[in-house]
Structure formats: C-alpha cells, structure tokens
Amino acid sequence: MSTVGAAVFPALENRPLKDTICLFDVDNTLTPARRSVTDEMLQVLSQLRQKCAIGSVGGSDFKKQQEQLGTASVDCTSLFDFNFAENGLTAYRLGKSLTGNSFIQWIGEEKYQKLVNFILRYIADLEIPKKRGTFLEFRNGMINVSPIGRNASHEERIEFEEYDKVHNIRKPFVEALKKNFPEYGLSYSIGGQISFDVFPTGWDKTYCLRHIEAEKELSGIEYKNIHFFGDKCFEGGNDFEIFSDSRTIGHCVENPDDCMKQLRELFQL
Secondary structure, eight states, X not given: OHHHHTOOOOOGGGSTTTTEEEEEOSBTXXXXXXXXXXHHHHHHHHHHHXXXXXXEEOSSOHHHHHXXXXXXXXXXXXXXXXXXXXXXXXXXXXXXXXXXXXXXXXXXXHHHHHHHXXXXXXXXXXXXXXXXXXXXXXXXXXXXXXXXXXXXXXXXXXXXXXXXXXXXXXXXXXXXXHHXXXXXXXXXXXXXXXXXXXXXXXXXXXXXXXXXXXXXXXXXXXXXXXXXXXXXXXXXXXXXXXXXXXXEEEEEOSSHHHHHHHHHHHHTO
C-alpha cells in the first residue's frame, strides 16, 4: 500500500486527460461499507491518477475517510488530488485544506435543539429488534441519524439493513421530519446500512462541485468531464443529487469490484 501512496503523478495540468476528473463515493464504492480499501483498488486508482484527476466524496467526517482509505503511515490526502469529507464542507486539494462551512452556524442553536428533541423522541418510541447507541452524530456539515445507533456491530448493521428493507424504518422517519420541520430548509438522504443524513438543502454531495469549479480560477484547469461513481444513486439515496446533476457524468456501481471493472473499461486501465 505504501508504494501506491508514494507514487509520483504528473501535475494536474499535465495529465493526459487534463479536463477530466473522477469523483468517488467511499462506502460500497471504493471500500466495502465501513471497511478498509483494498490494495487492488488503490492500484487501479493510482493507474487512473496517471491519466486524470481523482477525488473522494464522502458524507462522513474526514477521520472516517482516513480510517477507510489511508493507514497509520499513509495520509489519504496523498492518494487523491481532492478529498471531500462531509460532502465537501471539509475539503483538501493536493493535501492542503480548503475553506469549509458549518451546519450549526447555519441553523442556530434554538432550531437545532427542537430538531434534536424530535429525533430522540421518535427513536425512543421505535420498536425495533436492537438499539445500541449514538443515535445522533453531530458533524460539521450535517447530523447523521441512526435508529439502531452507530455503535452497532458489523453483523448488527447487516441485520438492521435487512430489517429496514422489510419493515421500512428509515423512510417514514424522514417523512415525519419533513412534515414537522417544513420551514427549516433541510434535505434528507438515506445512505449506508443504518442511518440517514440531515443537512441544509444544497449541502448534499453536489456541494463539492464548487471546489471543482473553482479550479478554473486557481490553476486555469476547467473540468469539462466530471465523472461520479457511487452506489446510492436512487432518489433519496445520498449519491442521487450529484449522480443526476447536469454537471456530472453519473456511474452507478454495485460494489468496489464493479467500480474497478467500470474504471478499467472506461479508461483502458
């Protein structure tokens, strides 16, 4: 893995496909859900990076991207040209931090507490097979809500995901929030196995595109071909907005193996 991280890449303006960038969701696209990236995936990304710019786009915080994509000795910002955590509210370009934003500043404490109180009451009344802990995770750009709790084990996550498919826990929860907070200007997206995200409208994964568009002023590079690869591309999924955005070329993948297969075919790797 360290050899991949230490590879030398042409400057952005010297890549053969200079006006092309490939952006990747993390969970179930670059890595199995909440697991580490494989050496094979890193090798494919390294080959792709010789041809065009690449970037990671995750809803989780930067720490989780580092856990899944990097190692103790390899910073994940060295593996990509752009790293977008929390949909781009935390952003890195060539390893250097870009200007961010904050959900709590945007919503204010009073509204935030009303929202949180409603969520916790709703979860308290839910009858589901298991509840673990950390039902609400406060992040820089959003809140992540999990009916089972983010402390659930890997097996419990899989069990909840299957239960949710049959008993429909997350979708009605989202509808209840939409109904009770229509004036808040919030959007909701169901992602991963056990949770959904709540964030200001427009702060979905398309938020990262403003950093891509800013590259024209920064280095003179205009990315005319923005490829996005993700697994939750259905309406309501957390890849839907960027997948269907007019500025991107969307590719829906089933898992990391399918992602690598599509990349090899598209870019002759």
